[in-house]
Amino acid sequence: MTAADTRRPDGAQTRIHNIGYRSYDGSRLGRAYARRSLYSQSLRGTYGLGRSAKSKVLPMILFAVMCVPAAIVVAVAVQTKMTDLPLDYTRYAITTQAVIGLFLAAQAPQSVSRDLRFRTVPLYFSRPIERGDYVTAKYAAMASALFILTASPLVVLYLGSLLAKMDFADQTAGFAQGLVSVALLSLLFAGLGLVMAALTPRRGFGVAAVIAVLTISYGAVSTVQAIADVQGSTGAVPWLGLFSPITLIDGVQTAFLGATSAFPGGHGPGTGTGAIYLLVVLALIAGSYAALMRRYRKVGL
Amino acid sequence: MDNAAQGLRDVPQPYSPYGSVRLESDSYPVVWADARCGARHYRRSVTVIATESLSKRFPRVTALDRLSVDIGPGVTGLVGANGAGKSTLIKILLGLSPATEGRAQVLGLDVATHGGDIRERVGYMPEHDCLPPDVSATEFVVHMARMSGLPPTAARERTADTLRHVGLYEERYRPIGGYSTGMKQRVKLAQALVHDPQLVFLDEPTNGLDPVGRDEMLGLIRRVHTDFGISVLVTSHLLGELERTCDHVVVIDGGQLLRSSSTSDFTQTMATLAVEVTDSDEHPDGTAVLRTRLTERGIKLHARVEEGLPGAGHVLLVEATGEETYDIVRDTVAELGLGLVRMEQRRHHIAEVFRADDQQRPVPQQVDAQAPFASAAQRGGGSRDGS
Secondary structure: OOOOOEOOOOOOOOOOOOOOOOOOOOOOHHHHHHHHHHHHHHHHHHHHOOOOHHHHHHHHHHHHHHHHHHHHHHHHHHHOOOOOOOOOOOHHHOOOOHHHHHHHHHHHHHHHHHHHHHHOOOHHHHHOOOOOHEEEEEEEEHHHHHHHHHHHHHHHHHHHHHOOOOOOOOOOHHHHHHHHHHHHHHHHHHHHHHHHHHHOOOOHHHHHHHHHHHHHHHHHHHHHHHHHHHOOOOOHHHHHHHHHHHHHHHHHHHHHOOOOOOOOHOOOHHHHHHHHHHHHHHHHHHHHHHHHHHHHOOOOO | HHHHHHHHHHOOOHHHHEEEEEEEOOOEEEEEEEOHHHHHHHHOOOOOEEEEEEEEOOOEEEEEEEEEEOOOEEEEEEEEEOOOOOHHHHHHHHHOOOOEEEEEOOOEEEOOHHHHHHHHHHHOOOOOOOOOOEEEEEHHHHHHHHHHOOOOOHHHHHHHHHHHHHHOOOOHEEEEHHHOHHHHHHHHHHHHHHHOOOEEEOOOOOOOOOOOHHHHHHHHHHHHHHOOOOOOEEEOOOOOHHHHHOOOOEEEEEEEEEEEEEEEHHHOOEEEEEEOOOOOOOOHHHHHHHHHHHHHHHOEOOOOOOOOOOHHHEEEEEEOHHHHHHHHHHHHHHHHHHEEEEEEEEOOOHHHHHHHHHHHHOOHHHHHHHHHHHHHHHHHHHOOOOO
16 A cells, blocks of 8 residues: 555545645744854764764873873872872863864864855854854854863862862862862963964964964973073062963962962062953953954954 | 835746735735645745844944845845845844844844854854764764754654754764765755754855865755745845845845845746857857757847957857757757857846846946856856766
C-alpha cells in the first residue's frame, strides 16, 4: 500500500503535498536574543564546539594543560596531608600565563578575524543587532572563555583542598580572591587580544601579534625589573610592572587580593601604587572596548 | 513619484498575476493585490520603499543627489553603472548610514529612527563573498536566522525549508568552502530569506555566474516574489537581466534618478532575434541573401540595424512571433548553405530607452556610453546563442 492509497477512516484521501513556501508568523526575539545567541555561539566556538573536530584539538589540550597541574597539586596535597595548598590560588594564573597566552592567541583571531576575513560582518549588521551588540557579545564571549580556562583549575584546587580537610574559611577566602583576580585577567586579556586580532583580517598576523605582545612585554618588564632589583633600586620594581598585562594583574592582586607578588624580590606595589595598577587595568579594559567599537565603525557594510 | 504610479497603472493584464485596485482618495492610486497571496500583501504596506530628495555626500563625492523614488511591491530592478549609488542607497535603506539630507521610508518605517525594526523585516544579500568556508550551509544559515531573532527550533526549520527552496539539498551539510559559485550564491540568498522578510535587497545576485546559473538565479528571484510573496529590490548593471525578472525598473546614474517605470514600458511584447550569418562562395553577401529569403517567407525584419555595434552591418533583426520563427530561420540558413554565427533573443528596447536618455545629456563619447547597455542586452539573451 503506497502513501497515496492510504485512506483515513473518514474516507478522505491522504496525499503527500509539496507544501511550497511557508511564511513565518512565529515570534521574533529581537536584539537582546540575537546578542545572546552570538555570545553563546562565540563562546562555544572558542572551545571548538559546533566547529570541526580539528578546531577542538588545541583549545581542549590547553584546557587540559591548565587543569592537570592543579589536579597533581591536589593529589600531592591530599596524599601528604598538607594543611595548606603548596600554590596560592592567585599564583596559579601567573604560573600558567604561557598557556593562557597561547589560548588567547589561538582563539581571539578565530573569534573576530574570521568574520572580517570572510566579510561576514555586513551580514550581522544588516540584522537587528548593532555594532555595540556585536562588540559586547564577542568581548563577553572571549572573556568568558578565558575565565573558564583560568577559573577551572582554581575550582579543582578548591575542591581538592576541601577534600584534604584544609581550613574551610581560609580556603574559601583564597578561592574567592583567586576568582576575582582571574576575572580581571580574563577581561584584560580578552580586550587586548581582540583588539589586536580585529586589526587584521589575517588570522596568522593576529596569532603572532597576540603572542608577541604578551611575551615580549612580559620578558622586557621582568628583565628590567630583575636588573633594577639587583642594582638595589627596589622602588622602581613596582612601577615597571605597569608595562605588561600579566604583571599588571600581579600588581593588582598583590595590592588588594592578598597575593604574594611574583616580582623579583617580591617587591609588589603597595595600596597606593596598587590603585594606579587597578586604574590602568580598568582603563585598558575600557580602552579595548572603545577601540573595538571604533574598529567596527569602519567595517560596517 | 508620478511616473512610478503611471508605470504601475500601465501594466497590461497578461503580464502579471495581479489585479489593480484604484482608490479615489489616494494620490498614489494603485493597490496591488497578489492573486495568490493577497492577504500577505495587504498586511504589508503599499509602498515598500519611498525616498524623498535623499542625498548622501561624502567629503569628495556625492553618492546620492536628491533622489526621490517610490517603489511598490514586486520585483524592482535598480540599475546603474558601478559607482552610481546603488550600494549607498541600500546602506541608507537598511538604516546603517545616515543620509546627508532628505528622508527615506522602508515598509512605512523611517530609516533614520527605525533602523532596527527595518532590519528585522528585510533581508540583505551582499554583492561580495560573505561566507565562512569551514562551516556547513545549514550551520551558517541557522546562525544567521538566530541573528535575525528566530528562536532555535524555528531557525532550524526555516533553514531547512529555505535551503530547499533555493535548491540546496544534500550538499548543505558539507562545508561551504567546497561549494561552486552558484551554490554559494544560493546560500547567500538563503541567509537573506531565512527569517521570512517582507523585502529583500539583492546586491548583484548574478555576479560571477555562468549563463545557466544566471538563468536559474533570475528564476529564483522571480519566485521569491511570486511564490514566497516577498518583495525584491535587485541591483544589477545588466539591463537584459532585469527586464526578464522585474516588474519595475529604477535607473540611477551619478546618484540621480534617471528613470523609474514598469518593465513593460521598456520592452515590447515581441521579442527580436538577432541573426548573424557567414558569407559563402555561392552567396558572397550572405546577409543580403538571407534577408531576401526570409522576407519571401513572410518573416518580418526590422529595417533598422543597430548602430554602434561591431559587425552591425551583418546583423539581421528578425521579429520572432513564436517558436516557429527559430525553425524557419534555421532552415533558411541551412538551405542557403551559410554558417549561422549567432541567433539570439534581443529585447533591445530597454537599452534604447537609455540610449535616448544618454543622448539628451551632453555626453561627448556617445558610442562608449551606449556600449555597456548594448552588451547588457546581448548578454541577457546570451543563453539563446547557437540554438
